[in-house]
Amino acid sequence: MNQEKKFSDEFINAFVDDQLTLEEKQQVYAQLSSDETLKWRICELRKTRDLVALAYKEPPMPTRGLAPSLGKRKYSLGVAAGLALMVGTVSGWFLHQTPAPTTLSSARLAAGDETAKVLIHVSDGHVDHLKNALDEVESLMQYYRDSKQTARVEVVTNGQGLSLLLANVTPFAERVQSMQKKYPGLSFVACQNTIERFQQETGVAVKLLPGVIVIDSGVAQIMRRQHQGWAYIQV
Template sequence: MSEPIPDVSRRGFLAGATALGAPAPAVPAVAQHRAGIVVLIDRNDPHVMGHAISYSGNLTRHFASLGQTPAIEVVANGTGIDVFRADKSPLKEPLAALRQMYPHIGFSMCASSKSIAESKENLTIQLIDGARLVPFGIGRVVELQRKGWAYVHG
């Protein structure tokens, strides 16, 4: 029997986990050690994008004050992929600075959303330095949640 999918608040942390990163009770000990924080950007809105990036830095500083360094992954999905596009990102320089200051923060772009945008725009989209592709952005978010990661919506 598979594990139940956790109840997720659209604008908050994974239900059952505290804001301090405590894993949900059903998460095995191995996953608890590797758990981190996933931040979703799902629309092309510079305000939303900026908040998501700010959250990543603030979470890093918060946990550093507790002597911890959680893994953090920012996932761009749908029209939010513009944040990691080399040709369109409104936050190219802040993202480069964030990656340099906090190399444990990962950037993932939905390959499906990228393919759709490339088809519509008739071009090949290049990613900013440090960003990688994942097959489906929302699938990556759920995959990480099932491993005990906290979820934050940008």
């Protein structure tokens, strides 16, 4: 079967729109490690979605969440701009003077690399969304374990997604720590920019769950990993 048509356009659209079941998404995740065409198709479709989102002057405001101060319009616009930069959708667009990566090099895995490398981006702080994100991460990790494939998976949180890793906020502390112990190749990452912004706006010191890695910028980390050949998935 032609690799390009292994998944129909409708199926890929449903994947990007988060309309598939966990089992169906698992099929896509498994194929991403070795299918350059599939990675290109998904990246191009995400690019289109981001451009559409950027067309709105006022992005939809979250009506609920664990960290409401992170939902201010100015921050939502910053996240939208970061996403556009991350996938290289706007030529000449810069954020903190960081150049946008090219689409193909961002999605390409290193040739001959037998270790699956996946970055999963979480920026939504709604409880049901966070639960779904953890379900998908665990499903992916279990798949790699069952197939005896070595994998490195990073869950990068920024924006409201930081709620997942806040020790005094998240309802998923035990689950996150359990997953860290169960899957050695899994790491949870928090954005320093988001942490600083949260502390400035609320005056509350941020306390993260044990074992969480702090990086300078969620967007910058995504760009770095894409340049290093990691697959990128937003949940």
